[in-house]
Amino acid sequence: MRGxxxxxxxxxxxxLSLSDVGEYxxxxxxxxxxxxxxxxxxxxxxxxxxxxxMRVAIDLTPTEFCDSTGLGVLIGARRxxxxxxxxxxVVCANPRIRKLLDLTGLDKVxxxxxxxxxx
Numbered sequence: 001m002r003g004x005x006x007x008x009x010x011x012x013x014x015x016l017s018l019s020d021v022g023e024y025x026x027x028x029x030x031x032x033x034x035x036x037x038x039x040x041x042x043x044x045x046x047x048x049x050x051x052x053x054m055r056v057a058i059d060l061t062p063t064e065f066c067d068s069t070g071l072g073v074l075i076g077a078r079r080x081x082x083x084x085x086x087x088x089x090v091v092c093a094n095p096r097i098r099k100l101l102d103l104t105g106l107d108k109v110x111x112x113x114x115x116x117x118x119x
Contacts, residue, residue: 022118028059033070045077054086061093
């Protein structure tokens with residue numbers, strides 16, 4: 001591991017911030033989505049749906065890294081919301097993360113956009 005104080009921490013960092021854009025609850029994700037941090041994102045989506053917020057946008061534009069666990073959370077979030085009559089939009093203007101979605105075919109399964117609808 002490289003880095004100095006704070007930079008080579010044993011556990012990756014994940015930051016979530018919530019905002020509203022039109023009828024969407026937007027979760028902006030910074031840092032890394034992996035097996036250690038993905039449960040935090042899963043819980044954020046679960047919390048929104050339990051509050052009746054059924055239109056959710058997950059903004060991966062500021063995300064630095066996403067592994068298969070993170071991709072699984074996106075699929076699970078889509079399923080959870082659509083089963084309840086809601087919808088998920090994945091916002092991704094980050095070329096690295098967008099390439100990951102394209103390579104895995106998730107760009108065909110998920111509603112991937114450059115911006116949050118209504119922005």
